[in-house]
Amino acid sequence: MKKTLFFLLSLLVFTCCVSIKHKHEHHKKHTHYPLYSNIPAHKIIFPSTTPDRIIVNLTEDPAHSFAVNWRTSQQIDTAYVEIAEETHGPDFLSEGKVRRIIAKTKGLETENIDDDEPLVKAAFHSVIIKNLEPEKTYVYRLGDGRKNDDGWSEWFQIKTPNIDKNAPYSFIYFGDAQIKVKSEWSRVIRKSYQMIPEVDFMYHAGDLINHSESDKEWGEWFYAGSFIHATVPSIMTPGNHEYHNKKLSRLWTHQFTLPENGPLDELKEACYALDYQNMKLISLDARSFELHEYSKKAQTKWLDSVLASNTQKWVTLTIHYPILPTIEGRGNTDLSEALKPIIDKYNVDLVLQGHNHSYARGHASNNALGKTVVNNVETIYAISVSGPKMAGSSNLDWMVKEGKHTQLFQIISVSNDTLKYNAYTTKGSLYDSFTLIKGKGGNKKLLNNKVEEIIEKNK
Numbered sequence: 001m002k003k004t005l006f007f008l009l010s011l012l013v014f015t016c017c018v019s020i021k022h023k024h025e026h027h028k029k030h031t032h033y034p035l036y037s038n039i040p041a042h043k044i045i046f047p048s049t050t051p052d053r054i055i056v057n058l059t060e061d062p063a064h065s066f067a068v069n070w071r072t073s074q075q076i077d078t079a080y081v082e083i084a085e086e087t088h089g090p091d092f093l094s095e096g097k098v099r100r101i102i103a104k105t106k107g108l109e110t111e112n113i114d115d116d117e118p119l120v121k122a123a124f125h126s127v128i129i130k131n132l133e134p135e136k137t138y139v140y141r142l143g144d145g146r147k148n149d150d151g152w153s154e155w156f157q158i159k160t161p162n163i164d165k166n167a168p169y170s171f172i173y174f175g176d177a178q179i180k181v182k183s184e185w186s187r188v189i190r191k192s193y194q195m196i197p198e199v200d201f202m203y204h205a206g207d208l209i210n211h212s213e214s215d216k217e218w219g220e221w222f223y224a225g226s227f228i229h230a231t232v233p234s235i236m237t238p239g240n241h242e243y244h245n246k247k248l249s250r251l252w253t254h255q256f257t258l259p260e261n262g263p264l265d266e267l268k269e270a271c272y273a274l275d276y277q278n279m280k281l282i283s284l285d286a287r288s289f290e291l292h293e294y295s296k297k298a299q300t301k302w303l304d305s306v307l308a309s310n311t312q313k314w315v316t317l318t319i320h321y322p323i324l325p326t327i328e329g330r331g332n333t334d335l336s337e338a339l340k341p342i343i344d345k346y347n348v349d350l351v352l353q354g355h356n357h358s359y360a361r362g363h364a365s366n367n368a369l370g371k372t373v374v375n376n377v378e379t380i381y382a383i384s385v386s387g388p389k390m391a392g393s394s395n396l397d398w399m400v401k402e403g404k405h406t407q408l409f410q411i412i413s414v415s416n417d418t419l420k421y422n423a424y425t426t427k428g429s430l431y432d433s434f435t436l437i438k439g440k441g442g443n444k445k446l447l448n449n450k451v452e453e454i455i456e457k458n459k
Contacts, residue, residue: 047123081101081129083140084140092139106126128257166415174204175384179210210241212251280316286321314419323343350421360393362400375443408425409424417438420433430451
């Protein structure tokens with residue numbers, strides 16, 4: 001009897017220990033996120049084992065490579081990209097056609113206390129896919145390596161640029177998205193894609209979100225772009241809202257893979273340059289420029305050197321803070337005094353900006369003339385806003401077109417020596433339009449194109 005009782009007690013203790021062990025392992029392997037399932041934005045904030053926040057970025061060699069980034073829970077410590085040339089059917093999955101590449105994985109824990117957001121533990125994965133052929137469409141997917149489709153994303157399609165530098169291409173330029181990104185900015189990026197689904201890349205001029213450490217806001221930004229982020233490459237310039245405590249958000253460098261050829265280590269993926277067909281694309285970090293004298297000097301010297309060695313036909317510079325003001329007396333004097341002489345020296349074609357939450361486009365010597373045709377025009381400056389946060393502006397002499405209280409996106413199309421710029425509203429109405437024609441010696445003719453009449457209501 002005693003032996004039986006001892007056996008039963010031993011069995012009970014063993015069962016309890018196993019149960020506790022399994023319970024411990026369960027909590028160890030699984031996230032704490034179900035505890036927060038009452039949070040309305042639960043699915044946007046927290047990662048899972050399925051890839052999310054997928055985005056493709058341009059590299060320094062877009063014709064032969066692209067970068068892809070995504071997020072999962074920290075349960076996934078090893079992740080992969082699979083890529084193949086696109087076929088008319090599922091035969092791209094035939095043996096030997098799919099290439100698998102292991103990703104770089106970095107864990108990150110964030111807790112946005114300022115906005116009362118919970119602790120988020122995520123794994124961020126990135127790959128630069130190389131050895132691609134120009135002007136070819138590929139399919140790729142992301143996952144944890146299992147044999148079935150569980151744990152993998154869908155297959156995405158992406159096309160590399162043309163080997164002919166002067167072949168036509170296009171990109172979309174967005175000013176600040178910043179607030180109400182899921183509810184009100186989403187229609188802007190989706191309308192732009194609807195109007196030009198064959199667009200080659202997208203260019204964001206800073207303040208993608210409002211609070212740099214907010215996982216909810218970043219989640220909304222990725223949600224708004226959805227599969228577009230995974231099929232159309234992006235590049236982005238940081239704004240002041242990507243900074244926290246005078247430092248660029250860690251989420252910026254974890255979520256994106258951008259060129260690292262800037263003048264300082266701390267400016268990697270923020271200040272950089274790359275060539276896309278016949279255009280030199282340059283990003284400057286305005287917030288760092290403003291905060292640190294050494295950064296101002298480094299970026300100024302670097303910009304001069306990049307432009308001095310440039311061999312591309314077109315040059316587009318993106319910086320979040322405007323070089324020319326939209327309201328009298330509220331310009332960025334330090335920025336303008338340091339950068340405008342260099343921009344003038346090399347006759348940069350376009351300077352794309354944000355920050356002021358209004359619209360303006362023109363050139364420094366316009367003097368309110370408003371001519372339809374301008375010969376030997378210098379740099380064209382544009383300021384735009386894509387999100388719903390609006391501000392006032394003044395119709396200053398340098399502006400050919402000025403506007404406010406309108407969400408906009410700009411489609412810029414380039415073909416050899418012709419660049420066409422069209423700004424559209426969220427309804428698809430043409431708001432501003434011009435054409436640049438570049439002749440021999442670099443002289444440019446500006447044609448201000450006729451646009452639709454848009455009634456603006458000042459709030």
